[in-house]
């Protein structure tokens with residue numbers, strides 16, 4: 101019943117639906133760790149792969165399969181492999197595609213745990229990573245070696261909203277014989293579709309906008325069936341699989357993804373414009389603002405600005421903490437992607453372990469704040485922030 105030319109919104113609510121014998125309307129949640137067979141012969145056929153079907157939930161589960169089909173339809177991917185968290189997705193991607201002796205070129209401005217995974221953990225297993233600028237494709241080319249197998253990027257970056265030109269990086273990756281993986285967590289397919297821009301792989305922390313309501317952890321890796329084969333094999337064997345319960349939450353989250361991203365982007369733009377008009381604000385970082393240095397690129401590869409707004413207040417840490425501590429509604433937490441707006445001071449939280457010199461060099465100054473705009477009324481979000489600004 102799924103048509104290839106259905107629109108995004110239709111795919112978001114209709115794809116991945118396989119009704120059971122009860123003909124339920126809403127997606128069923130299959131909380132079972134294993135599946136039974138009709139006979140010894142069928143068990144043998146399932147295990148040998150001669151007959152498709154479920155065996156054990158570390159391999160497949162119908163609710164997880166439904167989520168995978170739906171997210172694949174939205175990203176325009178041939179195959180999706182769901183994982184227990186966003187970091188499990190990035191680990192599974194690396195373990196599925198790379199071997200000892202391989203080399204990664206990665207953007208420097210990526211999620212902190214991804215830096216640790218690449219720089220410390222994979223390194224112990226003989227996989228080296230070179231970190232380069234997110235926005236300069238020539239650095240990626242220069243850093244590439246004959247054993248470079250993977251390019252890894254997150255766009256926009258956190259917290260400075262720096263964009264990477266996905267099509268340009270895809271061209272460089274192709275030239276040097278590497279696969280380009282994009283962490284599409286901040287945008288989601290409602291805003292940006294990396295595979296259409298030439299990327300080979302998309303990874304997600306579903307924990308953020310795909311859930312959208314801050315309930316459960318999950319992740320996904322998407323790409324061609326050929327590339328995902330190794331990722332799936334790693335997952336089946338090593339086990340960082342998505343639970344059926346979490347898959348069900350994410351399935352329902354996808355149904356409202358675009359309207360949430362649109363509402364949150366609209367409020368984020370309103371907030372960004374307001375901040376830009378405030379004399380006590382030094383600078384606003386938001387790809388939907390014409391003042392963003394990569395505004396033209398944002399218009400090409402993103403359909404909206406997204407829900408994250410970063411800004412620098414005049415007066416350093418003291419002034420920034422005053423804004424945080426003056427809020428009465430916005431949650432003080434480093435998390436993002438929730439329907440509830442959140443605020444964080446990167447220099448003393450998410451980026452607190454980096455040396456002050458390196459932090460300054462990365463542009464994460466003491467006056468910087470990051471707001472992940474939720475679904476509350478935009479005027480209430482602005483009013484809450486205005487308490488400490490001025």
Ligand SMILES: *Cc1c(COP(=O)(O)O)cnc(C)c1O
Pocket residue numbers: 185186187188211254283285286304305306307308317318319
């Ligand atoms: C949160 C996050 C991750 C990690 O996801 P978890 O679900 O917390 O493991 C990876 N990348 C980005 C951009 C994130 O924001």
